[in-house]
Amino acid sequence: NMTDNDDLEILMVSNSNSHILSKWKDDMNIKNIKLVSDYTGEISAKYKSFNLLGFSKRTVFLINKEGKISYIDWDYQVNDEDFALIKEQINSLD
Secondary structure, three states, X not given: OHHHOOOOOEEEEEOOXXXXXXXXXXXXXXXXXXXXXXXXXHHHHHOOOEOOOOOEOOOEEEEOOOOOEEEEEOOOOOOHHHHHHHHHHHHOOO
């Protein structure tokens, strides 16, 4: 069960500044996700998740402790189907 996995760390990387991210996190009452401001787009560009309009695409990466990417969803849609795929991938990790 992905919610019981103490080793699971969820990072949300956004081109929004840290003030906007903090307000969003408070408004959404999110507790188990760390928000990372990628205001310059440097992180997004390294992961090829930066588009020409100047912001990050909605991409999901599952990365293990050794830094190996085990799953990528290049066009994550906020819906039950895509969320179920991510849950399945997380639950299949060692």
